[in-house]
Amino acid sequence: MFGTHLRTGSAGTPSTPRQGSSxxxxxxxxxxxDQQQTSSSDSSTTxxxxxxxxxxxxxxxxxxxxxxxxxxxxxxxxxxxxxxxxxxxxxxxxxxxxxxxxxxxxxxxxxxxxxxxxxxxxxxxxxxxxxxxxxxxxxxxxxxxxxxxxxxxxxxxxxxxxxxxxxxxxxxxxxxxxxxxxxxxxxxxxYELPQDQQDMEQYNQALPYLDSIRGVYHPKRKFKHQQRNVLKSEWGHVQTVLLEYGIEFKKIERSQQEKEDKSKLERQLRAQKQASRTESMDASQLNNQNLAELDLDEEAREKKIQELKKLVEQNENFYNNISASGASNLINLGAVDIIKLKEEYDEKTRDFMGQQENLQSEQMLHKRQVAQLTKQIENQKVIYMKAKEEFNAVKQEYEKVSETLSKFKEYNEQVQNKITELQNQVQNQDVDQAILSKLETLIALNEAFKKQEADFKTNCQLQLQELKNSIAQLESSFNDSNDPIVQLSQAYANDTEKMKKIRKLAAKRNRELAIVQSKIDEIPSRTELSQYERRFTELYAQISTKLDETKKYFVSYNTLSGTCTFLEQELSLLNSIADFFQKAVQSQDKKYKAWMINTVSDRAEKVKQTKTQMDTKLKETEKKRDDLQNKYNELVSKQRNYFRAVKEFQNEMLKNDELNKRLKMMQ
Missing domain, CATH: 1.10.418 (Actin-binding Protein, T-fimbrin; domain 1)
Structure with a gap:
């Protein structure tokens, strides 16, 4: 949108003066x-x-x-x-x-x-x-x-x-x-700073140590199996690989006892019941157990474990020592003997499995007891550490008190020594007893004042504590919801919150009003529109004059270029006629003369045709000019009629105003 303040343009048109300017x-x-002109020589600063x-x-x-x-x-x-x-x-x-x-x-x-x-x-x-x-x-x-x-x-x-x-x-x-x-x-x-260089050097120095630490725990191969293809079982391959890296691993082969699954389950249930009973024991009973008894139980369990190991070794030796002759003797025995041997073997194996399961349950019970005891020991250690810390704190306080007591004792001894010295001096010297008694009374009075001061300080501290307690009680009473002061503060807080919300709404409405006001301000007034109209008319007049001028230049250029072409054609025609005439005069051939006459006549016809064309164009342009002149005259007459009508309308309006004034005066 254009502004109201218009100044001189590029074409030199005068600017429209602003209304209301002085x-x-x-x-x-x-x-x-600028008004304060100093005459001093120090005028270098600007x-x-x-x-x-x-x-x-x-x-x-x-x-x-x-x-x-x-x-x-x-x-x-x-x-x-x-x-x-x-x-x-x-x-x-x-x-x-x-x-x-x-x-x-x-x-x-x-x-x-x-x-x-x-x-x-x-x-x-x-x-x-x-x-x-x-x-x-x-x-x-x-x-x-x-x-x-x-x-x-x-x-x-x-x-x-x-x-x-x-x-x-x-x-x-x-x-x-x-x-x-x-x-x-x-x-x-x-570039690099010295500190960065030092950090990089320290990092480079520590890098080998870090690599060595990382490489400590990597697995290292110590041996290599020469005949790896001989190994057929997967277990043998795994064991050889672990041995190559220095790790020993033993396979525990489990005996398959499919017939005794039921008895095993029963024993396991018994062991679980026994374990649950032991877990339900009170912590006090476990705490009261003697460590010596625990050691005896461990020795008994170790003995049982050794006996079971011996039985296992005897079993393995029995199976390993069976030879072909022993097998033949078993075959030669009767069926009754074989059944008896089988029953004996089954009984022994049952006893062995029962002992082993009992041992496992006892081991589990022992582990639980050990865990509970270790937990109790840790708790007792924590209690001991706390008691030790308290003892150390009390000990430090005792040492401090003893140090202060020793200092006071030393000070007391020094004071007593000085008192005895003064008494000896007083006894040795002839001193007035009145002055001495007066000094003693003053000293006693000073001590009494000091005691009063200490009592006054303690009394002030007690009063201060009482005042603080009363203030706390008053604050607690103020915090009561039924208190009118609290209700007033809450009402005040609510009102302030409402006021903030109302202010926000008012600010929002003010912003909207400002936006609407700016949009209204963007719409130009009548004076601005009149200035715009004047400026547009001036610009239109400039453009029209410039357009007419350019059109004249174009028309003059076209006419001059046309005359130039015609003159060139005329010159070429005259030159050709002169050439033909000289050749015709010099030559005695009649055919050439006839050809020359025909060509000249043809060119004359062409010139006539062009002349007729130009005449028709001239007539058309003259006709257009006459039409435009007629239209212009009509428009001029309409403009005159318009101005006349406007003038008549103004006169009638003036008459109307006068008549209205007369009517008002008559009324």
């Missing part, structure tokens, strides 16, 4: 820094005063805001505001473009970076529209319009500049941090 626009206003000799479009109300805008721009680093030849519009628009282009998150057009003060009014208006769009994209809280930029609404523009300059400073800080990080990265790529 002669103050042409005055020269000086700042206080101040931040901004020259304000050119104040076109600035009234008295906006002068202070305009000065603040210039000071803000100067503080931000835009020093072009010191140029006195620039107008306020150029300074403000240039400052806006500079701030937007120097903001870090600015989404500005490229034209803003190349702002020109000597541009025409059209470019400046377009640039002001782009500035407004860029501010909206940046999220400016103030809705600025091009009309306000053109009209130099300094109070509103000051708010926009304060926000923009803050953005400029923030972008400078971000750029500084980014450049610093980038410089540190580039420095770390090419």
């Amino acid at each position: 002669s103050f626009h042409q005055q020269l206003v000086k700042t206080p820094s 101040t931040n005063a901004v020259p304000t000799t050119n104040l076109e479009g600035i009234n008295e109300k906006n002068l202070n805001d305009y000065q603040q805008i210039l000071q803000i721009l100067l503080a931000a680093g835009y020093f072009r505001v010191r140029i006195s030849a620039l107008t306020p519009f150029d300074k403000i628009l240039g400052g806006l473009c500079w701030c937007i282009s120097n903001s870090y998150n600015a989404d500005a057009d490229v034209e803003m970076l190349s702002y020109e003060e000597e541009a025409n009014i059209g470019k400046k208006i377009k640039l002001s529209e782009k500035v407004v769009l860029a501010l909206r994209r940046m999220g400016c809280p103030q809705e600025l319009s091009p009309v306000q930029i053109q009209g130099l609404d300094c109070p509103f523009i000051l708010k926009v500049f304060s926000w923009l300059v803050q953005k400029v400073f923030e972008s400078r800080v971000e750029n500084k941090e980014r450049i610093q990080r980038y410089s540190e990265l580039q420095f770390s790529r090419r």
Whole structure:
């Protein structure tokens, strides 16, 4: 949208004066820094005063805001505001473009970076529209319009500049941090600090030690089997591989007793019941067991384990010592003997398995008892450590008290020695007994005062404690929900919360009103529309005159080029006729003369045809010109009628106003 403040354009048309402007626009206003002219020789230091000799479009109300805008721009680093030849519009628009282009998150057009003060009014208006769009994209809280930029609404523009300059400073800080990080990265790529070199050297020195520690626990091969293909079973292959790496592993082969599964299950159930009974024993009974009895139980269990091992070895020896003759003797025995032997063997194996299961249950019971005892021992250790810590603390306190007591005793002895010395001195010397008795009374009085002071301090501490307790009771009574003060505070808190919500709603409505107001401000008024109309008519007049001028140039160029072509054709025709004539005069051939006459006549016919064509074109253009002239005359007559009708309408309106006034006066 175009602004209301229109100045001289590129074609030199006069600017439309702003309504309501005064002669103050042409005055020269000086700042206080310009008015104070010092005559001292120390004038080398320059101040931040901004020259304000050119104040076109600035009234008295906006002068202070305009000065603040210039000071803000100067503080931000835009020093072009010191140029006195620039107008306020150029300074403000240039400052806006500079701030937007120097903001870090600015989404500005490229034209803003190349702002020109000597541009025409059209470019400046377009640039002001782009500035407004860029501010909206940046999220400016103030809705600025091009009309306000053109009209130099300094109070509103000051708010926009304060926000923009803050953005400029923030972008400078971000750029500084980014450049610093980038410089540190580039420095770390090419150079190293002494501390980094020391750290790298320490790491390189510790690296072999770390590798050695990592390699300690790796499996190392010690042996190698020479005939690996001989191994057929998987178990043999596993055992040889483990032996190669120095690990011994024994396989426990379990005997298959399919017939005695039921008896095994019964024994296991008995063992579990016994274990549950032992687990349900009280901790007090376990604690009261004597360690000697536990040792005896362990010795008995070890004896049983040794006996069972002997039985297993006897069994294995029995099976290993069976030879072919023994097998033949068994075969030669009768069926009854074999059955008896089998029954004896079964009984022995049952007894052995029962003993083994009982031993396993006893071992489990023993393990549980040991675990419980170890747990109790750990608990007792913890209790012992706590008691030991308490004993050490008490011991330290006792030592401190004993040290202080010894110091007091030494001090008491010293005092008593001094008293005896003084008494001896008094007895040896002739001292007035009245003065001595007075001194003793004063000393006793001093001691009494000290005691009173100590009692007073203890009494004050007791009173302070009582006051604190009373304050705590009062606070607890205040915290009671039934207390009216608490109810009032709660009501106050609720009211403040409601007030905050109402303020938020009011702020939201104010923002909406501001948005609507800005949209309303964007709609131009009648005066602005009239100025736009005048400017558009001026621009249209300029464009029409320029178009007519260019059309004349085109027409003149076309006519001149046509005449040039015709003259060239005429010249070529005359040259050809002259050549033919000379050849015809020199030659005596009649056929050549006849051919020459025919060609000349043909060319004459062509010239006539072109002449007729040009005549027809001329007539057509003349006809068009006459038609356009008629239309123009009609339009001129319509315009005259329109002006006449408008004038008559104005006269009638004046008559109507007079008649209305007369009617009002008559009434």
